[in-house]
Amino acid sequence: MKSTSLKIVAALAAACLLSACGEKVQTAGDYRGKTDSKAYDANFGGDKAKWEAATRARAQNQNDHKRIP
Amino acid sequence: MARMKFLCDSDRCIECNGCVTACKNEHETPWGISRRRVVTLGDGLPGEKSVSVACMHCSDAPCMAVCPTDCFYRTDEGVVLHDKDQCIGCGYCFYACPFGAPQFPQTGNFGMRGKMDKCTFCAGGPEKDGSAEEKKKYGNNRLAEGKLPLCAEMCSTKALLAGDADVISEIFRERALHRGKGGELWGWKQAYGKDGAPVAKAVKEEKK
Numbered sequence: 001m002k003s004t005s006l007k008i009v010a011a012l013a014a015a016c017l018l019s020a021c022g023e024k025v026q027t028a029g030d031y032r033g034k035t036d037s038k039a040y041d042a043n044f045g046g047d048k049a050k051w052e053a054a055t056r057a058r059a060q061n062q063n064d065h066k067r068i069p
Numbered sequence: 070m071a072r073m074k075f076l077c078d079s080d081r082c083i084e085c086n087g088c089v090t091a092c093k094n095e096h097e098t099p100w101g102i103s104r105r106r107v108v109t110l111g112d113g114l115p116g117e118k119s120v121s122v123a124c125m126h127c128s129d130a131p132c133m134a135v136c137p138t139d140c141f142y143r144t145d146e147g148v149v150l151h152d153k154d155q156c157i158g159c160g161y162c163f164y165a166c167p168f169g170a171p172q173f174p175q176t177g178n179f180g181m182r183g184k185m186d187k188c189t190f191c192a193g194g195p196e197k198d199g200s201a202e203e204k205k206k207y208g209n210n211r212l213a214e215g216k217l218p219l220c221a222e223m224c225s226t227k228a229l230l231a232g233d234a235d236v237i238s239e240i241f242r243e244r245a246l247h248r249g250k251g252g253e254l255w256g257w258k259q260a261y262g263k264d265g266a267p268v269a270k271a272v273k274e275e276k277k
Contacts, residue, residue, distance in 0.1 A: 019151035031142040034154025034195040038145065042213045052071055054215035058231035062221060063240040065247060067188075 072147040073190050073212075073232040075221065076241055077120045080248070081228035084109050084119040088220035088229055092123070095191070095219045102172045104188040105220055121220070121229045124149060124170035124188035132162035132171065146212070147234075148190040153194070153206050158182040159265025192217040 040051030060066055070176040084107050092098075092105045105123040126149045133141040133149065140155035141162075162185060163171040174183035193210030196203035203210055211219065221231030 029139040033155040036195040
């Protein structure tokens with residue numbers, strides 16, 4: 001009797017613990033269009049750091065506390 | 070790594086629609102397509118608040134999740150773009166988007182929909198950067214030129230900020246420090262005011 005109830009408890013515990021294992025992945029599918037080049041390829045010769053520095057400096061034009069000291 | 074985002078300061082936006090015009094002019098979008106718009110809460114009442122809205126380039130974009138042709142992709146900079154050659158104009162992305170960003174040209178009779186068009190963060194699309202084809206399909210690619218979206222760059226009050234999330238949030242933080250407030254940028258109270266605020270009062274009176 002005791003072993004049967006233990007088995008039932010173990011089965012229930014396993015069912016609870018493993019319930020997420022059967023779930024399907026819900027992420028978006030893989031992109032199926034054309035591949036795009038990197039933003040820094042065309043005008044920055046593939047230099048990512050240079051492009052990032054340029055956009056970061058450009059963003060500071062929006063900071064009027066910097067523009068008007 | 071840069072993560073491009075928009076941030077609109079509703080305390081500064083004066084509903085001039087300059088961002089809308091700049092975007093339309095820069096990308097020469099067809100009649101009926103507006104990639105950006107200004108939403109005003111409590112319009113005409115004292116304390117009204119405006120915010121400029123376009124594609125927010127979500128980190129977990131619902132449009133990407135629902136697209137049956139998987140035409141969306143995210144660039145290394147976190148910009149959500151799509152391939153128009155892959156798009157079938159079904160409109161699922163429009164229903165999924167909480168910001169109403171996807172736009173559809175009415176290309177024929179009986180409300181026939183064309184391929185989806187939306188804000189590209191001025192980053193073009195999957196065509197050769199700066200090519201005529203890219204310009205025709207997606208508009209100008211300013212990001213490849215080291216520039217930022219024109220809507221934000223030309224904003225007269227600098228309410229709309231665009232760029233690397235770390236940089237623009239730092240600009241906003243500095244602004245909020247000077248202003249002496251800032252926690253109220255977003256949220257219910259900012260939009261609708263406290264109980265005694267004019268907008269909330271007007272809503273109450275309207276209900277009566």
